[in-house]
Amino acid sequence: MNQHSDLMIPDTGQKRLVIIGGGFAGIELTQKLKSADLQVVMLDKHNFHTFQPLLYQVATGGLEPSSIAYPLRKALRNVPNAIFRMAEVLEIYPQENILETNIGRLSYDYLVIATGSKTNFFNFTREVSAQMMQLKSVNQALDLRSYILQNFEKALLTKDETEKESLLNIAIVGGGPTGVELAGALGEMKNHILPKDYPELDFRRMQVHLFEASGELLSAMSDDSSEKALKYVKQFGVNVWLNTLVTGYEDNVVKLNNGKNIRTQTVIWTAGVMGASINGLNPESKGPANRMLVDAYNKVKGHENIFALGDIACMVSEEWPKGHPMVAPVAIQQADLLGENLKKKMKNAEMKPFKYFDKGSMATVGRNKAVVDFPGGKVKMGGFIAWLAWMFVHVMTLIGFRNKLIVMVGWLYNYFNYDHTLRLIIRPYPTKEVGSDATL
């Protein structure tokens, strides 16, 4: 059985399954293993789950962190065989079945890696990428919120029009859901909120730019939805640059592959993600974009008792040659199946291979505007009804009744008042934690 751990995990005599990461996959798996004869240990560097699809609302002052974050201890309350530790995993030693964390070592019988993804700056240097904002964690969202507001305060203090515009302008790189939703929300703020807060500033001088390398926004969705999204974002006053690559950023100037330059002090990078991997695994497990190659049972390649779920897992199949999309439904479905399969395994029953059930996809572009693709991509939906559907799905997916309630109240209030009251610079940016903030 497993040896002593200085994380003070009691030895129950049961086999120990350690889950790294309290995201959608991690939480779903603990629920599935409620009845299993296993000791389940969840590790996360935060003590809360982050509902990432709504981070952009925290960044734009539409929601409070507590509305999209949920205490992991509370999420695990109903799982008697589960234990939580707030810990950052530094290294895995597969030979000894041991983890090295920032609070000590822990042995495991089964290991499940559900660390999700982090921002991928591709070949930008650390110097360049450090000047860009990210939107993968609550802290990053709060930093972005503070930073934008601080720039407006600064803009009031300069006579230099060029400087003023570089403070007001915002560049978003990446036309995926995060980029599009963020652009829409910022467009709304520009049109309805900021002029009231800053009567001294001329917001016609504020430009929100959205850069997309491919020929369409939301390229993962149907052409129909992509076109609608483009139309909506433009209606919110956002400047969309398709087929445009950001090639550099220095001295507050964004350089584009078309030779043009955009002056701004705020560049938000949403153009790529990569797996938040951990050192120590068999090199042959290394897949594209830092993800881990897994078989149809989410077992990591080259390991017998290590599994990977969700964004970090890359399950290559004929249907999905590049692996599944890095979205919540995949993570939840994989966790669901792994829970079943582990129970089967212990009964020496045959395990079931993973089959992704695509529930369709959706994205919102602010007030009354969203796009929805139903499974198969045949049926599509846009505009107000799609927006209601988006609200419904997201509120329903939020963990915890209180969060649902608060989010609803907040949204309804904003909806009827065209206003976000959360324009508080609680922690001025930059703060100590900036940069040191991975998604695990």
Added chain:
Amino acid sequence: MNQHSDLMIPDTGQKRLVIIGGGFAGIELTQKLKSADLQVVMLDKHNFHTFQPLLYQVATGGLEPSSIAYPLRKALRNVPNAIFRMAEVLEIYPQENILETNIGRLSYDYLVIATGSKTNFFNFTREVSAQMMQLKSVNQALDLRSYILQNFEKALLTKDETEKESLLNIAIVGGGPTGVELAGALGEMKNHILPKDYPELDFRRMQVHLFEASGELLSAMSDDSSEKALKYVKQFGVNVWLNTLVTGYEDNVVKLNNGKNIRTQTVIWTAGVMGASINGLNPESKGPANRMLVDAYNKVKGHENIFALGDIACMVSEEWPKGHPMVAPVAIQQADLLGENLKKKMKNAEMKPFKYFDKGSMATVGRNKAVVDFPGGKVKMGGFIAWLAWMFVHVMTLIGFRNKLIVMVGWLYNYFNYDHTLRLIIRPYPTKEVGSDATL
């Protein structure tokens, strides 16, 4: 007229009145001067107003910062002649009628100091006081919240029972409203919430201590209310130490004047406040506890065009030999009158001296328990009805409909569920800003 300012304040040709501080007094005064022929400039180091009476609820996870903080720009929206700048005032030069701030210099015709109060550690050294937590600002409340939760996480990792208890124990110094309300809230958490979140910890080992130098809690209130408060706090499992002075704190041990020692890593100092004064004023204006001596018209002693309002102002009279209590109603009533008097002054009409109308006082001790003294101190009220009255008054005083709504929803939810879901360590303590956080 006034000279150029590099805070980019336009010269409207009007006389300029500068208000330092966006607390109750500052906001009230801007509202009163809406119609006055004055340019009103409000300066605050934060871009939001803080509803200090409810900070303890943020610290104990009952409320979000945004529920008790309100954007100052929004509060000033309806005042066309008012301008806001996020600035920290460093020095006043009364001879030249100029302010030095962290973003430049600003000239004034009238100056109103409404900077409020900050924690008074009396003769504790910086080394000792730096180890204690405070509760005068939103950041301090969030730090306290994170710090307490982080200590519980640590408590899980130690075998040493002494160490464990020092991590669980909490000492509150000062039996005023803040100390009492905080103690009650922590007692509630200990009884109803923490055991569910931390089944591994034995919370019978967690002690909440409340130290009060005088012979009663809430000494500013009636003896009747003081006794009730004592009874209620004890019912929440708080250990109350009356006539007990904290004489030192080192190596996680609180030293008491009765020779006893208490082991804890969390000491919250609510035992004293002092005026958050600014350098540069006439020495003769210096009053007790760092407050500024003002006449019956809130004019600062030794100055003709400088006024002080609220906590920072010390208006000595026969009725109030030590000045008025440092509470919101005094600040609001003084701001109200100063607004009137300034208008009178400009019409060369006679100004009215200040007369405090005591509306009574109240304090809550958690769920269903509060005490209320009505004006004159004759009528008193306790228990559930007092608690309802306390809720009503505080929710009604909160600025902004949304805040009222969110606070209500949050409180009702907590009430029926015995639960606070805001147990999120968003920013681990210590953060960069700690200590550098005055109340201005």
